[in-house]
Amino acid sequence: MANVVGEAVHKGLCCSCGVCAGLCPTDALSMEIQENGDLAPCLDAERCSHKCHLCLDVCPFSEGVHNPRKRNLELYSDQPDAKGNEDIGWHTRSIVGFRRDEVLRKASASGGLATWCLETLLKKDIVTRVAVVRLAKNPDKGFFEFCSASSVDDLRQSSGSIYHPVEISGIIEEINSNREERWAIVGVPCLCAAIRNSRRLRKHVSFVFGMACGMYQNTFYTEMLLAKSGVDRENIVNIQYRRKSDGALPSDYRFRGTDNRGSGKEIQYHGLPYFLGKNAYFRLNACNFCMDVFAETADACFMDAWLPAYRQEPKGTSLVVIRNREVSELFQQGLDEGEIWIDEISPEEVIASQRGHVRRKRELIYMRRGMREPDDTGRTKPTVVEKVNWLLQRRAQKRSKTAWANYGRSKYGRFAFWAHMIDIMLTQSMLANMAKMISISKRFIRILIHSK
Ligand SMILES: Cc1cc2nc3c(=O)[nH]c(=O)nc-3n(C[C@H](O)[C@H](O)[C@H](O)COP(=O)(O)OP(=O)(O)OC[C@H]3O[C@@H](n4cnc5c(N)ncnc54)[C@H](O)[C@@H]3O)c2cc1C
Incomplete structure (x- = not known):
């Protein structure tokens, strides 16, 4: 009988969410870090009943690609005021904003609206528990873990973005063992989809909130940044991926690791982190087969306002795509009570803020699936540069994991x-320069034609 290890993990399609392991009725799956740094379920074949498909039923990648649109339609197309959009899916509203408390806004990843929204649900007793991410007490499954927060103070300790896979099996066991609690869960789009794929979880998880996502890197990404930061990865007490600095642009954030001797060197996002992300180092293979930019199975999706009007604001600004009426009302009350500032923003602007991800994840999906022509999952053909880039990224993704596992961890291993x-x-750098030259030449030719 097929199971998630055969159909997703061995095919390089596991997104590390851990929902399958949390739901397995015989506890046959446990999440473990693999040799290549990916976090994935391991199967205890003797425990597996080989009769149920539960692990495959919830896996967003069980069909080889994660296309959230069917579930998005089922969950949100009949909401009052629902609007369909080719790239965002069904939703009711899109807003831009931030929380007014300056300290909490600065501590957050963008404008702090995600933490504000979760706090409000707890304060109003709409939910009793929120699953958020925190530094792991035991780093066996990576540096971070999900924990359940039941107070505003707990929640505030978890604000910020964690660029590290975090699995949720422990929380699912907690949900199943205490059916009285009403939960809100926050996560990347694939995790939201896996939660929504389970009918059992839908009863106890009142709200699912997503983060817009371009891709995920495995734990080696964080190991490398910690090594560059000069801290000891065995004794970590804090990791911040997005430290904001006063007066700097919101995109000018920094990575900082802290071990038991103190904080390491800060690393600018535009240096090593950007290089690794752009060139697909340590990227999860599943991310190549994901079409979900805007967490389409979530009640709301939070993201950065990467738009000209908000790029200069150092404290950060959020965009939110809302799909659930209750969440929309919550934001309206927050505005009326002066806790947050929000304004309406068009879906086109939301898409513009994530243009690169929409191109790569949605429009070019068929190229990554090895199909010759676009079908209903893709719309436009790739350029030659995009095709070559994809081939190079695949190599970088695989080889970076092997090279880090074999050499990176030793003292002089980085060399x-x-x-x-x-x-x-x-x-990759030659290709990037070539792409830049092509784009400059095209602009130059256009100017020449217009001036004639
Ligand atoms: C892996 C990843 C990739 C992202 N990619 C993009 C992108 O390409 N474009 C974009 O605009 N935005 C992206 N985001 C979202 C962005 O970084 C912010 O998280 C978002 O704008 C919310 O900001 P905020 O200030 O409202 O959230 P905050 O108030 O800071 O709250 C963030 C909440 O998210 C939770 N959280 C953080 N990391 C994780 C995680 N890995 N898994 C589960 N929960 C988590 C925290 O526990 C906290 O509750 C990404 C986020 C993540 C985690």
Whole structure:
């Protein structure tokens, strides 16, 4: 009988969410970090009943690609005022805003609306528990873990974005063991989809909130940044991926690791973190087969306001796509009570803020699936640069994981790591320069034509 390990993990399609492991009725699945740094379920074949499909039923990638649209339609198309959109899916409203408390806004990833929304649900007793992410007490499954927060203070300790896979099996066991609680869960789009795929969880999880997502890197990404930051990964007491600095642009955030001796060197996002992300180092393979930019199965999706009007605001600004009427009313009350500032924003602007991800995750999905022509899951053809980039990214993704596992962790391992990546790195940089030159030449030719 097929199971998630055969159909998703062995095919490189596990997104590390852990929902399958949490729901397995015989406890046959446990989440473990694999040799290549990916967090994935391992199967205890003797425990598996081999009769149920539960793990496959909830896995967002069980069909080889995560396309959230069917579930989005089922959950949200009949909400009052629901509007369909090719890229965002069914939703009722899109807003821009931030929480007015300056300290809490600064501590958050963007404008702090996610934490504000979760706090409000708890304060109003609409939910009794919220699943959020925190530094792991036991780092066996990576540096971060889900924990359940039942107070505003608890919640505030978890604000900020964690660029590290976090699995939720422990929380699912908690949900199943105490049916009295009403939960809100926050996560990346694939995790939201896995939660929504389970009928059992739908009863106890009153709200699911998503983060817009371009992709995820495995735990080696964080290990590498910690090494660069100069801290000891065995004794970590804090990791911040997005430290904001006063007066700087919101995109100019920094990574900082802290071990038991103190804080390490800050790393600017535009340096190593951006390089690793852009070139697909340590990326989860599943992310190549995900079409879900805007967490379409979530009641609301939070993201950065990467738009010209908000790019200059150092404290950060959020965009939110709302799909649930109750959540929409909550935001309206927050505005009336002066806790937050929000304004309406068009879906086109929301899409513009995530243009690169929409292109890669939605429009070019068929190229990554190895299909010759677009079907209903893709619309436009890739350029030559996009095709070559995809081939290079696949190589970088695989080789970076092997090179880090084999060399990166040792004392002088970072040099050996880069030595193993050098040919891909040079080709990627040549391609990027070529793409830049093509775009400048095209602009120049356009100007010439217009001036004639
Ligand atoms: C992996 C990842 C990729 C992202 N990619 C993009 C992107 O490409 N474009 C974009 O605009 N925005 C992206 N975001 C969302 C963005 O970084 C902010 O999280 C979002 O704008 C919310 O900001 P906020 O200030 O409202 O949230 P905050 O008030 O800071 O609250 C954030 C909440 O999210 C929870 N959280 C953080 N990380 C995780 C995680 N890994 N899994 C589950 N829960 C988590 C925290 O526990 C906290 O409750 C991404 C987020 C993540 C985690």
